[in-house]
Amino acid sequence: MKRFWRRFVRSRGGVLGVAILAVVLAVATAAPVLFPGSPFRRVDRPFAPPFGRQLFGTDVLGRDVAAGIAHGARTSLTIGVLATSVAVLVGTVMGALAGYYGGWIDDLLMRTTEFFQTIPTFLFAILLVAILAPSVASIVFAIAVVNWPAVARLVRGEFLAMRGREFVQACVCLGMTDGRVIFRHILPNCLSPIIVTGSLSVATAILIESALSFLGLGDPNVMSWGFMIGAGRTFLRSAWWLCTIPGAAILLTVLAINLLGEGLNDALNPRLQR
Numbered sequence: 272m273k274r275f276w277r278r279f280v281r282s283r284g285g286v287l288g289v290a291i292l293a294v295v296l297a298v299a300t301a302a303p304v305l306f307p308g309s310p311f312r313r314v315d316r317p318f319a320p321p322f323g324r325q326l327f328g329t330d331v332l333g334r335d336v337a338a339g340i341a342h343g344a345r346t347s348l349t350i351g352v353l354a355t356s357v358a359v360l361v362g363t364v365m366g367a368l369a370g371y372y373g374g375w376i377d378d379l380l381m382r383t384t385e386f387f388q389t390i391p392t393f394l395f396a397i398l399l400v401a402i403l404a405p406s407v408a409s410i411v412f413a414i415a416v417v418n419w420p421a422v423a424r425l426v427r428g429e430f431l432a433m434r435g436r437e438f439v440q441a442c443v444c445l446g447m448t449d450g451r452v453i454f455r456h457i458l459p460n461c462l463s464p465i466i467v468t469g470s471l472s473v474a475t476a477i478l479i480e481s482a483l484s485f486l487g488l489g490d491p492n493v494m495s496w497g498f499m500i501g502a503g504r505t506f507l508r509s510a511w512w513l514c515t516i517p518g519a520a521i522l523l524t525v526l527a528i529n530l531l532g533e534g535l536n537d538a539l540n541p542r543l544q545r
Contacts (some may be wrong), residue, residue: 273314275538275539276538278537278538279534279535279537279538280536281537282534282538283470283531284530284533284534285530285531285533285534285535285537285538286534287527287530288481288526288527288528288529288530288531288532288533288534289527289534290527290531291304291523291526291527292527292528292531294411295344295348295356295520295523295524295527296348298340298344299341299344299345299348300345301341302341302342302344302345305338305341305349306335306337306341306342308339309395310334310335310338310339310341310342310343310494311334311425311494312334313332313389313406314329314334314335314338314440315329315333315335316329316333317329317330317331317332317333318330318331318506318509318510318531319333320512321336321512321516322426325337326391327340327512327516328512328513330499330502330503330510330513331502331506331513335511336499336513336516336517338494339494339495339496339517340499340516340517340520342444342493342494343495343496343498343499343517343520344494344496344520344524345386346407346480346490346494346495346496347477347480347481347495347496347521347524348477348524349409349537350407350411350414350476350477350480351473351474351476351477351480352473353411354410354411354412354414354418354476354480355414355415355418355469355472355473355510356469356474357411357412357415357419358414358415358416358418358419358422358476359419359422359465359468359469359472361415361419361422361423362418362419362420362421362422362423362425362426363422363423363426363458363465365380365383365419365423365426365427366380366423366425366426366427366429366430367426367427367458367473368380368428369381369423369430370426370427370428370429370431370433370434371430371434371449371452371453372449373431373456377427378457380423380427381424381427384423384424385420386419387416387417387419387420388420390417391416391531392479393417393479393482395413395416395417395420396413396414396416396417396479396483397483397486397488399412399416400413400483400488401488405483405487405488405489405490405491406490407490407493409507410483410488410489410490411479413479413483414476414480417479418472418476421468421472422465422468422469422472424509425464425465425468426461426465429460429461429464429465430453430461431459432481433457433460433461434457438456439452439456439457440492442456451494463539464539466535466539467532467535467536467539470528470531470532470535471506471528471529471532473528474524474525474528474529474532477521477524477525477528478521478525480497481495481497481500481521482494482497483497484497484498484501485497485498485500485501485504486501486540489522496517496520496521497517497521499513499514499517500513500514500517500518503517517529539542
């Protein structure tokens with residue numbers, strides 16, 4: 272672990288990403304304390320400019336933009352982490368089974384994966400959310416469905432490379448069960464690319480959630496950055512802060528997660544270590 276942290280801190284981008292992400296997480300965690308009550312409630316006159324009585328001003332209905340940013344951070348991060356966790360779990364299981372067993376199991380699972388990959392990702396997410404009705408659960412499900420195939424193909428490739436290794440053959444000769452070989456011996460050796468891919472998938476999930484909310488397919492009961500941009504886009508010329516500030520929040524968060532992913536890749540990739 273110490274060696275990992277020594278390699279990670281050498282990546283300036285990774286450290287910067289962690290710093291930005293720590294600020295976003297702190298704001299999201301402290302949102303109920305900093306801005307108690309509903310972020311949808313009216314606090315001032317409409318279109319109050321930023322850096323006045325309200326830090327980031329108000330929107331068309333007099334709602335506090337800063338409260339929306341803080342509570343929207345909770346929504347975006349929660350959906351991003353949950354959707355990515357489900358996608359990584361499903362993709363890892365599918366890829367592990369396909370790569371370890373091969374044969375007809377590999378053909379069946381990979382044809383299923385390719386079927387999902389032939390469908391345009393964002394359009395598929397829109398279709399799923401529209402069918403299931405907009406909610407946090409349906410958005411998490413839709414994002415997980417469109418993201419797991421990439422993880423499955425990655426894990427399959429790693430398992431194909433590991434399946435012929437000597438230590439795997441030794442485990443099989445010792446009579447270990449397939450489950451123990453897969454989850455106790457092969458999977459730990461494949462965690463590095465899975466962790467990096469999972470961290471980058473969180474950024475993708477946040478972008479998809481913001482785009483869905485922008486189109487009006489977000490959960491109407493929770494505040495999100497995409498909803499704020501969608502609600503303020505018609506007033507962009509007269510109230511620039513309604514779109515600029517939530518857009519900057521999305522930009523910084525996605526940038527931080529991508530920088531974190533690059534830092535993890537630098538620290539975990541054995542080729543780069545050499």
